[in-house]
Amino acid sequence: MNNSQILNQVRLFAQQKMQSDQTGHGFDHILRVVKNASYILEHENQPADPTITLAAAYLHDIADDKLVADPQQSEQQLQQFLTKIGFSAEQGEQILLITHNISFSKSLEKSLSLPFSGQIVQDADRLDAIGAIGIVRAVYYGGAHQETIYDPMIAPRREFSKAAYRDLTQETIINHFHEKLLKLAKMMNTATAKRLARHRQQFMLDFLAEFQAEWQGRK
Structure with missing residues (x-):
């Protein structure tokens, strides 16, 4: 198979795995991340393997430990799939390195330095977590997990471990903006993503200001 055919197989695999997701990580999210990654690839001067980059973009949520019951088993299945469709062992390792470490x-x-292809996928995923779509996805995910929308008596956490971050009983949907989403613009790796993030960041800030005004009954 050529690279186009391989990526089509990857696309079908991702669709099969993610189409039933009800937390904001469904196949529509995957397709937007792939589009973001393609855009960044086209607008960055530093080269990255497009097949590795786009394959990782399609597959980045397949073994996410917040989405699957057995992440290790999901990674093993992913590795087997990549080998089956013609990726070399080295290519498979690169893709798994990216998908395992971008969240x-x-x-x-302990943070891991990603290759440039991984930095692109990470930026592409983070861009879909902010702005208008990011707002909708945050509410959708919070609703799926019965999170409180907002409680002015619960302050956003400033520091937390991964385990604490995943404990949604200690979070509200609005606090999630302060604990994660508003941090992402400064965490972008590429100049292209940083430029795109500025507008989306401001959109979220405007939304939060309006939310507070309406919550407090200001006219």
């Missing part, structure tokens, strides 16, 4: 929760542990 925000990984930054709460």
Whole structure:
């Protein structure tokens, strides 16, 4: 198979795995991340392997430990799939390195320096977590996990471990903006993503200001 055919197989695999997701990480999210990654690839001067980059973009949530019951088993299945469709062992390792290490929760542990292809995928994923779509996804995810929308008596946490971050009983949907989403613009790796993030960041800030005004009954 050529690279186009391989990526089509990857796309179908991702669709099969993610199409039933009800937390904001469904196949629509995957496709937006792939589009973001393609855009960044086209607008950055530093080269990155497009097949590795886009394959990782398609597959980045397949073994996410907040989405699957057995992340290790999911990674093994992913590795087997990559070998089956023609990726070399080295290419498979590169893709798994990216998919295993791009999440925000990984930054709460010992951080790993990603290759440039991984930095692109990380930026592409983070761009879909902010702005208008990021707002909708935050509410959608919080609703799926019965999170409180907002409680002015619960302050956003400033520091937390990965385990604490994943404990949604200690979070509200609005606090999630302060604990994660508003941090992402400064965490972008590429100049292209940093530029795109500025507008989305401001959109979230405007939303939060309006939310507070309406919550407090200001006219």
